[in-house]
Amino acid sequence: MVALRSDGQPVVLEHSRAPEKMAADKVRCEACPVLCQISPGKLGACDRYGNVEGVLTRTDTLALVVRPGTDLVEWQAARGDAGWDGSLIDDAPVFVSGVGSTTTYPDYKPAPFIVASKHEGVDMVTVVTEGIFSYCSFKVKIDTDRYLGPEQATVRHRGEAVGHVSTIEYGSQFLALGGVHHLTGGSKKEGRVACEMMMALGNREPVELQIEGGATVVVAADRPPIVDGVEERRMRVGCGSATIGIFAPQWFGHADEVVVVDDHVTGVLSEHQAGKFLDMTPTGIRLHGRKSTPGRYFQVASPGSGWGGTDITDPLAIVEGWDAKHGARPGLRLLMVSTTGEDSAWFVLDEQLVPQPAEMPAEVRRVVERIGENCEPSLCSVLYVAGAGGSLRAGVTDNPVRLTRSIKSLLVNVTCGGAPVYVWPGGGITVMVDVAKMPAASFGSVPTPAIVSPIEFTMRLDDYRALGGHMGRVQRLEQLLASGAWRTVEASAANPWPLDRLRGAAE
Ligand code: SF4
Incomplete structure (x- = not known):
């Protein structure tokens, strides 16, 4: 039987009931469908959560992206040893990213952080989560003239098929790597290896790939490709x-x-x-x-x-x-x-x-x-593509299509770890982001298998209310800062400030 609130809505529990046979000293993680039961001092299957003295704890901490030019140490010192003194901050010196923010599962639970702040006098809100993505892939551009392999050839990592060769553009070979087909459509091993490869690529680590009928290439974001053991130096001037x-x-x-x-x-x-x-x-x-x-x-x-x-x-x-x-x-x-x-x-x-x-x-x-x-x-450029137009939206609003429409009409700015994304036209919320612009180690994975990556939706507070946002879960940035449960990461100097990108935000 489903419990109902006095207004007739079903009760949403913070945690579902743990299995009766679970040992009393274990904690159960409900951040993904794996539902790990974690023993004291141990980590869950994804290494992202652990049992710390009987408390389910995220191993990373929420990352706040520091606005370029802000001296946060100075800024905090001005507020005294006690930290935040309760006053409102005129202009947010940090942006709340999804990195380390945790995930809420199942999807109808509100996102883990829904944070209101002021930007140039306007009340804004940023909804952040670490999304779990089965529908995601990487488009890799490799600046080289050397022949990597025939178009459509299978790309392998540790012997498993993880992608294919795409088109050649001007002086660059493109690869399409990962994606739901390799994560879920092949053997268990193929899914696991594809997921590990994708997480490493997203975290800017070198990944060795073998192309059927072609070369072995080592790819890492923002670094020169290594083709058959030779580091590529120059990208052609033209054909x-x-x-x-x-x-x-x-x-x-x-x-x-x-x-x-x-x-x-x-x-x-x-x-x-x-x-x-x-x-x-x-x-x-x-x-x-x-x-x-x-x-x-x-x-x-x-x-x-x-x-x-x-x-x-x-x-x-x-x-x-x-x-x-x-x-x-x-x-x-x-x-x-x-x-x-x-x-x-x-x-x-x-x-x-x-x-x-x-x-x-x-x-x-x-x-x-x-x-x-x-x-x-010559460089490798690694762009992450993810479909956020599905159930993840329920953590933002109870009427998901309004979020999609608001993104398309530029009322909502989408970022990944504070980095700007390209939102593909057409249906859904398909975003593409350069992993080199995201904070280090932004990507994780769960053994379903799927990729975990940060995503943030920023909009005016009024607009959030209008699109059916979880207003009861909004906390102010000042409260979050006072909690001290965060760490800071530097914003990439090349990134626009996420709160600046909103149409009419400062009107
Ligand atoms: S795999 Fe990770 S996120 Fe999923 S339930 Fe286990 S600890 Fe939690």
């Missing part, structure tokens, strides 16, 4: 055609022909529109591969870890021949160079129109070096 377009005038007069070797679009200066504009003389060069448009060739070689993301180590391997009727001549000066400038060679055609290696002139060398100078450092 072969773009490189020709950028540097053509600087080569003009110093080389008769330049070939920029690229797995996707190899450029040939004399035939390219950039060479035509300089009125360059034809050279009669013939390349392997498929001519796309003048001076732009596809498939000159197979993909690999050689020049320009091809498998070649001898650049002349892509030259089919020279045609004297169309401009090939003894003494013709040829530069072959990769899209990063890391590989380059200089040749001069002999009497039989055979390219002979020669010392590269200083003027040409300078331009090759300039290609390298224009390359950006």
Whole structure:
């Protein structure tokens, strides 16, 4: 039988009844469906909760993100040793993040922290939780020309399938990792390994991935990728055609022909529109591969870890021949160079129109070096994507669709650990965030398996009331600060202050 309050609503208990056979000194965690029974001094299955002297305790503490430029030590000192003196704070010096905030399960329980504060004279509220996400994944951008593997190939971690190769964008290979299919749709081991890999990626730790039919790559957020044991240094300046377009005038007069070797679009200066504009003389060069448009060739070689993301180590391997009727001549000066400038060679055609290696002139060398100078450092970018449009919303409001609508109309700002998120258009609340902007060690996991990650919803207090928020659970920031049960983390200097991003917040 369900107990009812006098107003007819069901009673929501803080804890459900523990099983009768549970030992008296154990505590039961109800923060996820695993419902661990934890012995004294031990941790639950996820290491996030423990039994500390008979009390269920979160092993981490609520993280408050400190507003850039705020000296919290000074700020606290001004309030004396007793800490907060009971007065209201005009402008919140901290932002309450979901990191360490704990989770409430099942979903209809209000979120663990619903905190009101003032921002530029406006009453605001931030609802925070550590969400448990089965529907989540990572999109990883790896700045490299090297061939990582065929599109759609399976990506493995410790032998288990954890994702697949996605598209190549300009100078970068994308991987799609994790996701509900690997977490729940395969074997138990696949789910566990995928979950561990995802948590490590989110926490900016290095993860080794094997790509079927391709490379082994070590990926960590904001660090250079390591492809087959070699750390990548340079991200290409552009494709072969773009490189020709950028540097053509600087080569003009110093080389008769330049070939920029690229797995996707190899450029040939004399035939390219950039060479035509300089009125360059034809050279009669013939390349392997498929001519796309003048001076732009596809498939000159197979993909690999050689020049320009091809498998070649001898650049002349892509030259089919020279045609004297169309401009090939003894003494013709040829530069072959990769899209990063890391590989380059200089040749001069002999009497039989055979390219002979020669010392590269200083003027040409300078331009090759300039290609390298224009390359950006290669990095891995790790973006977390999570679907927060489901049951998690019930911890924020009793009418979840209003939260979704309020986010879409920019009345609610969503952040992850205080970091700005991109909210995907269309249905649901699908957010995407750069893990490098989140506080360290923001991610956890539970053995269901699923990922645990912080999420915050910030809005005007009036709007929260209007969308059916759990007003009875609102506490003031001042009360929270007085409790002392928190730690601080520095806001990333690149992040906008979360309370600033709200439409009309300071009106
Ligand atoms: S796995 Fe962690 S969150 Fe889930 S019940 Fe156990 S201790 Fe609690």
